[in-house]
Amino acid sequence: MADLRVGIAGLGTVGGGVLKLLDGNAELLGQRCGRKLVVSAVSARDHAKNRGVDLKSATWHANAATLAADPKVDVVVELIGGSDGAAKKLCEAAIAAGKHVVTANKALLAVHGAKLAAAAESKGVVLAFEAAVAGGIPIVKALREGLAANRVKRVYGILNGTCNYILTTMRESKREFADVLAEAQKLGYAELDPAMDVDGVDAAHKLALLAALAFGAEVDFKGVYVEGIRHVSAQDIDFAATLGYRIKLIGQARLTDNGLEQRVTPTMVPLDSPIAHTEGVFNAVVVEGDFVGTTLFQGRGAGAGPTASAVVADLIDIARGRSAAAFSVPAKDLKKYPAAPMSRHRGAYYIRLMVKDRPGVIADVTAALRDQRVSLESMLQRARSPEEAVPVVLVTHETEEAAMTRALATIAKLDTVTEPPRMIRIEQPEG
Amino acid sequence: MADLRVGIAGLGTVGGGVLKLLDGNAELLGQRCGRKLVVSAVSARDHAKNRGVDLKSATWHANAATLAADPKVDVVVELIGGSDGAAKKLCEAAIAAGKHVVTANKALLAVHGAKLAAAAESKGVVLAFEAAVAGGIPIVKALREGLAANRVKRVYGILNGTCNYILTTMRESKREFADVLAEAQKLGYAELDPAMDVDGVDAAHKLALLAALAFGAEVDFKGVYVEGIRHVSAQDIDFAATLGYRIKLIGQARLTDNGLEQRVTPTMVPLDSPIAHTEGVFNAVVVEGDFVGTTLFQGRGAGAGPTASAVVADLIDIARGRSAAAFSVPAKDLKKYPAAPMSRHRGAYYIRLMVKDRPGVIADVTAALRDQRVSLESMLQRARSPEEAVPVVLVTHETEEAAMTRALATIAKLDTVTEPPRMIRIEQPEG
Numbered sequence: 001m002a003d004l005r006v007g008i009a010g011l012g013t014v015g016g017g018v019l020k021l022l023d024g025n026a027e028l029l030g031q032r033c034g035r036k037l038v039v040s041a042v043s044a045r046d047h048a049k050n051r052g053v054d055l056k057s058a059t060w061h062a063n064a065a066t067l068a069a070d071p072k073v074d075v076v077v078e079l080i081g082g083s084d085g086a087a088k089k090l091c092e093a094a095i096a097a098g099k100h101v102v103t104a105n106k107a108l109l110a111v112h113g114a115k116l117a118a119a120a121e122s123k124g125v126v127l128a129f130e131a132a133v134a135g136g137i138p139i140v141k142a143l144r145e146g147l148a149a150n151r152v153k154r155v156y157g158i159l160n161g162t163c164n165y166i167l168t169t170m171r172e173s174k175r176e177f178a179d180v181l182a183e184a185q186k187l188g189y190a191e192l193d194p195a196m197d198v199d200g201v202d203a204a205h206k207l208a209l210l211a212a213l214a215f216g217a218e219v220d221f222k223g224v225y226v227e228g229i230r231h232v233s234a235q236d237i238d239f240a241a242t243l244g245y246r247i248k249l250i251g252q253a254r255l256t257d258n259g260l261e262q263r264v265t266p267t268m269v270p271l272d273s274p275i276a277h278t279e280g281v282f283n284a285v286v287v288e289g290d291f292v293g294t295t296l297f298q299g300r301g302a303g304a305g306p307t308a309s310a311v312v313a314d315l316i317d318i319a320r321g322r323s324a325a326a327f328s329v330p331a332k333d334l335k336k337y338p339a340a341p342m343s344r345h346r347g348a349y350y351i352r353l354m355v356k357d358r359p360g361v362i363a364d365v366t367a368a369l370r371d372q373r374v375s376l377e378s379m380l381q382r383a384r385s386p387e388e389a390v391p392v393v394l395v396t397h398e399t400e401e402a403a404m405t406r407a408l409a410t411i412a413k414l415d416t417v418t419e420p421p422r423m424i425r426i427e428q429p430e431g
Numbered sequence: 432m433a434d435l436r437v438g439i440a441g442l443g444t445v446g447g448g449v450l451k452l453l454d455g456n457a458e459l460l461g462q463r464c465g466r467k468l469v470v471s472a473v474s475a476r477d478h479a480k481n482r483g484v485d486l487k488s489a490t491w492h493a494n495a496a497t498l499a500a501d502p503k504v505d506v507v508v509e510l511i512g513g514s515d516g517a518a519k520k521l522c523e524a525a526i527a528a529g530k531h532v533v534t535a536n537k538a539l540l541a542v543h544g545a546k547l548a549a550a551a552e553s554k555g556v557v558l559a560f561e562a563a564v565a566g567g568i569p570i571v572k573a574l575r576e577g578l579a580a581n582r583v584k585r586v587y588g589i590l591n592g593t594c595n596y597i598l599t600t601m602r603e604s605k606r607e608f609a610d611v612l613a614e615a616q617k618l619g620y621a622e623l624d625p626a627m628d629v630d631g632v633d634a635a636h637k638l639a640l641l642a643a644l645a646f647g648a649e650v651d652f653k654g655v656y657v658e659g660i661r662h663v664s665a666q667d668i669d670f671a672a673t674l675g676y677r678i679k680l681i682g683q684a685r686l687t688d689n690g691l692e693q694r695v696t697p698t699m700v701p702l703d704s705p706i707a708h709t710e711g712v713f714n715a716v717v718v719e720g721d722f723v724g725t726t727l728f729q730g731r732g733a734g735a736g737p738t739a740s741a742v743v744a745d746l747i748d749i750a751r752g753r754s755a756a757a758f759s760v761p762a763k764d765l766k767k768y769p770a771a772p773m774s775r776h777r778g779a780y781y782i783r784l785m786v787k788d789r790p791g792v793i794a795d796v797t798a799a800l801r802d803q804r805v806s807l808e809s810m811l812q813r814a815r816s817p818e819e820a821v822p823v824v825l826v827t828h829e830t831e832e833a834a835m836t837r838a839l840a841t842i843a844k845l846d847t848v849t850e851p852p853r854m855i856r857i858e859q860p861e862g
Contacts, residue, residue, distance in 0.1 A: 136723035138577025146569025149743035299726035312580035
């Protein structure tokens with residue numbers, strides 16, 4: 001069978017990993033695909049850089065856009081990044097030229113995924129993006145194929161390794177966010193501009209893709225409610241442990257009566273759930289299906305090797321002639337669900353207040369909760385001090401977020417409450 | 432597109448689940464496949480039994496074998512079970528008649544997988560068996576496709592839910608094997624004849640399939656070294672916890688210099704590894720690949736719903752026109768590795784001796800180990816008693832099993848050692 005000719009745009013960390021994999025496992029891949037995967041063209045900023053792999057037989061494109069028109073390219077691998085600009089242009093041009101597209105670009109797909117999928121479909125080419133979500137974990141394939149017999153009830157996971165590393169390190173070393181972030185930046189685990197990671201945007205991109213796959217919906221990144229991890233304190237992590245939880249940045253999507261709820265928030269997950277034990281830079285995704293029950297997929301969510309593994313898995317599918325609709329169902333069948341407002345979210349809540357330790361404080365606080373019909377599961381006040389503010393922790397039963405928000409507004413105004421209340425959502429996995 | 436017409440042989444628990452899924456999620460499946468999945472024929476022992484699904488439009492076959500010749504069947508789903516007899520005949524006949532085969536039958540594939548795969552290939556039909564390994568976890572697809580870019584270093588997992596339930600319950604309730612097994616039988620978690628499960632045969636069937644997929648090898652069930660869980664005692668489970676481990680029945684395969692090592696054995700896994708937290712009836716599979724690193728897949732390994740989910744995932748692939756070689760590479764390319772003898776296995780070992788508490792005992796034991804160049808990592812003697820035998824636990828550094836076996840033979844003969852030594856292998860996951 002003829003070689004599958006691959007054009008790669010972007011030869012940074014991931015691109016380098018893809019080159020290394022295609023070179024190092026060439027024989028194995030040839031056997032598994034029944035044909036060779038050949039890098040026939042590349043494009044990158046720096047032509048001269050040594051990438052440890054012989055690229056002499058590949059055509060060099062100074063401009064990534066011209067890759068799309070290269071007659072020696074069957075598949076364009078887009079590793080430029082960014083939701084617009086060169087990456088978007090290249091993918092559009094490649095599809096228009098009848099070439100398959102493999103991309104690791106979650107930002108691009110989160111914003112333009114539905115349009116690109118429709119374009120690929122109308123041209124009869126593959127748009128594949130296993131590497132865009134959870135790195136090396138084959139979760140896109142699992143949702144699109146392996147678990148496709150199920151109506152998905154809920155999909156959630158740890159989708160950002162940087163945040164998980166920071167939260168894990170905060171817990172283990174009992175240090176605060178800013179301190180651990182600075183260290184992670186020094187070690188190269190966090191970007192100098194960490195906003196995309198620690199503010200939850202990267203996780204939200206990935207969640208929007210998972211939700212689209214799981215619920216056969218048009219990608220709706222704007223519909224994702226996002227909170228990052230900057231406000232998580234060492235104190236909250238410590239209280240979580242006392243209460244039997246671990247704090248993770250969780251992206252979660254589920255269909256509710258109010259529409260599609262998509263949220264990325266620091267979340268308390270029970271210590272006895274497997275996802276609580278997904279630590280450091282690892283990612284994990286849990287899928288709850290109506291027949292399969294609860295399944296968990298765990299692995300490295302970033303890095304050259306894992307991402308290359310996912311990119312090349314997509315190339316193998318294409319080489320084998322296997323294709324499926326990008327988001328599991330044909331683009332025209334993708335549903336547009338309204339975004340369920342967070343005010344209608346139902347769940348249990350962890351609340352931490354800093355209060356002056358005076359008689360009547362707890363009575364005032366619990367009255368505010370009662371007035372909103374929020375019922376308490378437990379209350380915890382460990383420290384006592386006549387001078388300083390002390391933490392009081394409350395855990396509620398399931399309630400609606402709007403009620404919780406109103407109660408917290410009242411509580412925040414109490415004279416005895418010295419800081420804005422901290423609120424972290426609690427999530428229970430299914431059995 | 433024309434309907435995909437499915438003929439199902441065997442309407443027990445799993446068959447009933449498949450019927451229920453195809454009926455309940457029919458609309459969803461039609462959308463995801465672009466065509467309907469229709470049950471056009473069935474065969475089972477009891478025609479009259481009400482299965483909660485309307486089967487009037489399906490042809491009834493009193494003899495499963497005639498399903499293969501039914502012109503209204505595109506795919507035969509074999510859910511009869513057993514490595515030979517009716518199941519084998521049906522699969523062979525269906526392939527010969529040019530029909531795709533989907534089966535949940537691990538015993539059949541473990542013994543006849545290579546031949547059936549070659550036959551399917553020569554007829555250009557699909558032989559799919561996602562449901563044969565780890566129930567609802569899409570691990571066959573992960574190895575054949577999602578992780579196919581990787582050279583697999585090692586694959587291992589908890590492959591039998593009955594054993595995992597028994598070991599979990601023994602640990603939680605501090606009871607012995609026989610007691611917990613009897614309870615599991617009463618609750619329906621274990622068969623009245625539990626041998627296939629507790630002696631590790633079922634796990635060995637599944638491991639042989641995983642190994643074939645991971646290493647592109649002919650299935651070699653006979654090459655699997657098997658130890659069941661009957662000899663695991665509450666005492667060992669307790670010592671494991673003290674040492675930072677949990678005991679699981681682990682099936683593991685890896686390529687070594689001595690050939691393909693496949694083994695199913697009670698194994699100590701570190702408490703901080705995710706697989707240690709796979710409890711009760713859940714299964715988990717870990718794949719270590721050269722690029723992706725360590726990935727873990729967890730879910731329910733048995734039961735009507737999870738197994739149906741896997742069976743129908745295979746049907747969806749067929750309906751979408753997606754096919755791949757049954758064992759990832761063409762049958763003619765499947766390698767025949769020699770079975771690595773367990774005597775050449777290298778690893779750390781847990782040894783528990785029951786000894787008379789006299790001066791010199793430990794010196795005799797450690798001398799026997801030293802004579803075989805087995806070096807000790809730790810030693811533990813908690814109880815002291817002048818009259819009764821007391822347990823002494825030894826943990827070795829990595830050593831060869833042959834040396835360990837020789838040392839244990841010497842130790843067993845010591846006057847002060849009152850029972851045959853117990854040995855459990857220790858396994859460290861990669862980072």
